[in-house]
Amino acid sequence: xxxxxxxxxxxxxxxxxxxxxxxxxxxxxxxxxxxxxxxxxxxxxxxxxxxxxxxxxxxxxxxxxxxxxxxxxxxxxxxxxxxxxxxxxxxxxxxxxxxxxxxxxxxxxxxxxxxxxxxxxxxxxxxxxxxxxxxxxxxxxxxxxxxxxxxxxxxxxxxxxxxxxxxxxxxxxxxxxxxxxxxxxxxxxxxxxxxxxxxxxxxxxxxxxxxxxxxxxxxxxxxxxxxxxxxxxxxxxxxxxxxxxxxxxxxxxxxxxxxxxxxxxxxxxxxxxxxxxxxxxxxxxxxxxxxxxxxxxxxxxxxxxxxxxxxxxxxxxxxxxxxxxxxxxxxxxxxxxxxxxxxxxxxxxxxxxxxxxxxxxxxxxxxxxxxxxxxxxxxxxxxxxxxxxxxxxxxxxxxxxxxxxxxxx
Ligand SMILES: [Ca+2]
Numbered sequence: 188x189x190x191x192x193x194x195x196x197x198x199x200x201x202x203x204x205x206x207x208x209x210x211x212x213x214x215x216x217x218x219x220x221x222x223x224x225x226x227x228x229x230x231x232x233x234x235x236x237x238x239x240x241x242x243x244x245x246x247x248x249x250x251x252x253x254x255x256x257x258x259x260x261x262x263x264x265x266x267x268x269x270x271x272x273x274x275x276x277x278x279x280x281x282x283x284x285x286x287x288x289x290x291x292x293x294x295x296x297x298x299x300x301x302x303x304x305x306x307x308x309x310x311x312x313x314x315x316x317x318x319x320x321x322x323x324x325x326x327x328x329x330x331x332x333x334x335x336x337x338x339x340x341x342x343x344x345x346x347x348x349x350x351x352x353x354x355x356x357x358x359x360x361x362x363x364x365x366x367x368x369x370x371x372x373x374x375x376x377x378x379x380x381x382x383x384x385x386x387x388x389x390x391x392x393x394x395x396x397x398x399x400x401x402x403x404x405x406x407x408x409x410x411x412x413x414x415x416x417x418x419x420x421x422x423x424x425x426x427x428x429x430x431x432x433x434x435x436x437x438x439x440x441x442x443x444x445x446x447x448x449x450x451x452x453x454x455x456x457x458x459x460x461x462x463x464x465x466x467x468x469x470x471x472x473x474x475x476x477x478x479x480x481x482x483x484x485x486x487x488x489x490x491x492x493x494x495x496x497x498x499x500x501x502x503x504x505x506x507x508x509x510x511x512x513x514x515x516x517x518x519x520x521x522x523x524x525x526x527x528x529x530x531x532x533x534x535x536x537x538x539x540x541x542x543x544x545x546x547x548x549x550x551x552x553x554x555x556x557x558x559x560x561x562x563x564x565x566x567x568x569x570x571x572x573x574x575x576x577x578x579x580x581x582x583x584x585x586x587x588x589x590x591x592x593x594x595x596x
Contacts, residue, residue: 300365
């Protein structure tokens, strides 16, 4: 039983015992037992927020199907989309759902384990420069690999292609692992590009997360040509990689700019019982692997078994048990007024779409949608707002789909 649930039940019991009417804490949305029930959140509401059902009526429309583990989605002007498939293919999706041949011209992609072609994003001034960006796992001749980002000029047509493809970023050092590549791409308001990454899932990578001369477990910020913004927090510091924006992250597969504040928000895969929502602020340390909620996936406590330490940021919110987050967006559209301002996150493990109600930097309630997809529940890999205000999700299957949520007719 979680803290909130425990005290809610306790409060309810006490109130019943003394015969007064009181409003007990409403139960959280997730009824599975917590992995670390004895851990205390750092502040009220940091986990297990009460469920709030909006009862919004919507239809789920299949926009496209037959995609092999689709990972990232971006909207082109004029109604088409770009979608990545993890096995290394970028495709154009027509408005009627027709899939193009794979876009030609991408540099080689390493496609083992969690690696492959990952996120895709349009340049903020795509309309004039036609530049697109994609993140991917890249192998080296020595059989190590790393997260990389490339950009190129997109040319649509019967045989779509990318011209002048150029790798603009590589995580260093490369490692022998097929896990925890991150990665999402998010452009800040100033046109700089945030790249989220992971710790590579192996002990050797985890040990680099708090080391400032490596890029494991860091969110980095680069200019769109790969150069380093002069106002990055560690520029000019001896022995520190100047790309670093924030550190102490485990594996970040969800990120978006908050449309109200312009800040980078991210949701990362944490421990078993420690998926985290963070506001990734300039130069801040988010603690991994020194502090974390939850336990190791093998069952033992994490490193020191502590959840807080001076100089390390607390998550804005965390999930125990986990959702396995991938993809997120702040909803600003007009099709679903009840959801305006909500934060949507894809749930892989929970096979649903997580919706959070926010108040400033805090989560106040939670809802789970798409639990009842037909013919069976599907893992959600990405969620995006379409230009018309519909909500698009990618399902993570060998026969993956692009689904669209629209108001019920
Ligand atoms: Ca953390």
